[in-house]
Amino acid sequence: MDDGWFPEEPPTLATTVSVETSRSVVTRNQSPDIPFDQSLNPYRGCEHGCIYCYARPSHAYVGLSPGLDFETRLFAKPDAPALLEKELARPGYRCSPLALGANTDPYQPIEREWRITRQVLEVLQRARHPVTITTKSALIERDLDILSEMAAAGLANVQVSITTLDKTLALKLEPRASAPHRRLLAVARLAAAGVPVKVMIAPIIPWLTDSEMERIVEKAAEHAAVSAGYILLRLPREVESLFAEWLTAHYPLKAAHTLSLVTLAHGGRIYDPGFGRRQVGSGDYAALLARRFRLALKRHDLTEEPPGLVSDLFTPPGQRQLALF
Template identity: 65%
Template sequence: MVLLVASMSDDPFETTRLPNSPKKGRGAVSNRESRYSETIREKIDDRWWSEDIPSLPTIVTRESARSIITHNRSPDIPFDQSINAYRGCEHGCIYCYARPGHAYMGLSPGLDFESRLFVKFDAAALLRKELAKKTHRPSPLALGANTDPYQPIEKEWRVTRQVLELLQNCRHPVSITTKSALIERDLDILSAMAREHLAQVQISLTTLDKGLARIMEPRAASPQRRLQTIRLLAEAGVPVTVLVAPVVPILTDAELETILTHAAAHGAIRADYIMLRLPLELKELFQEWLETHVPLKARHILARLCDIHGGKPYRSSFGLRQTGSGIYAELIRKRFRLALKKTGLNSIDVRLTSKLFRRPDDGPTQTSLF
């Protein structure tokens, strides 16, 4: 497939390869092919078409999944089961490690990831069946481990809300990670669950620079709005962790202490951080973004990433993929620990309980009539 863009010229057969350009409200600069693609698409100017390319719409497809709980066995992830109600994420964060997953759908991890979305509309019904099984062992379910459960289309589909209503009814513990203020809609459920030690929330903050956030995570809530969300959650009694993720060398690393200080002032009680990860196609997508938006820092940032990941842009080894190694990674660790002491973050432990769990009530059975 070739996208043709043209204008008038003396030579009607002359063609020129067109550079990719950022699109308003989108994170990725291009729609690069995935690792499974058999064809390569390029924009060329064949001098025959002069209209602008239309803006990129968001397309949502209903997906009926076979199961909804994903079981995790990674030693560096603090949960063993998660739910992802959506594939793709309209927030468009350029650094999102979930982007390569769109390749399994035959789509690009670039612009397709943030504009061609899939919703598991029956997630709550599937979860109800799984919770009812005698083999289910309750432990905190993680929402937002892959894509944001409160991305913009949640306003219409309300899948996360339905899942939370079921978890509250079953008194099943839940941990949520988001960068959206939409979570405030569900404060009624979260505050009630938190009182029984059944809910906690992680608010992701990458930068406090509104201009940088606008191009790096274009459809997410502004950093200042996320701080307000932390305050509202804390005031409602919901334990909040600020997740500084990802830490981007050279670009955002200087803000580490400032982010933690502001988060603590707004009511967060715990904190964590994750270094930038660039698996699979994400390496080329992020490099393209750097060269477009911060070209003078691009080589420096990529070189620092290689320092962190043993000479490569990314290393997937357990125990190292989220924090890195080497002198720079150790410096970030020390700065983080020192900031924790100064802010008082992580002095309070948050533990969710599974002891209150009760299986879904599907109504009276025939034997209950006797």
């Protein structure tokens, strides 16, 4: 279960995990700039501790802080596999790719013990239901047996998020996620098992990580990724003050310029929530990033999207025997 930090040690914090119960676990959206319309999050909160995480404000909805509480007071959904199976068996259910990791990482460290993501994948595998996964963790390698079989049928692809190749920066920025080189190794191992992998440069942080764009695309190609994408830093709600405080503490000489470029790329605001702009920005700086990215993709023969997933193999739970006749 090596996360690639030896002999360095990522910062540790005492975490508590509570059980969260709900009547359903599938979340649906109609956002025009999100490439999926349904998602499932096995956990609330994320132990990785990425300071820039846009999901942090969601912890305020349960009366906890988007700061340390988001990283240390976690919620697991052990009934998610059963609830998902019930949802898939519902009359009139329309099959489309289910996204794991849309809000928090499905392979954060507590997954080693709880194994909820693994159980969700087993449900999807039995139902031959397409799935796309986004993660910063090498723990995904544990489930290569399921993912390789599903990918062979066009039912699975994976996005591995890589923010920086600099281990020193990564240890400060995303302290309990797998080390950058370890994520690249996971990309190679997924690809070798036949799983299409997209490397996401997410987020690109102006004046801090933006110079690494071309190098990350190059590394993605070297490790057999089929596609790559990027997301510009997003600072909604409480994330703005959290990130600004972190930036001032760790990179005081870069803080003002970084936040200035973020504002410039979001139309004069620290965050622009508009569809089509919130993930890639607007204006000259954003246009320069887009041009650099397109040239890097062309240079390394990568696409912007992995191969599409199929939905016509879906067999609702409880109907497998009927499908034989």
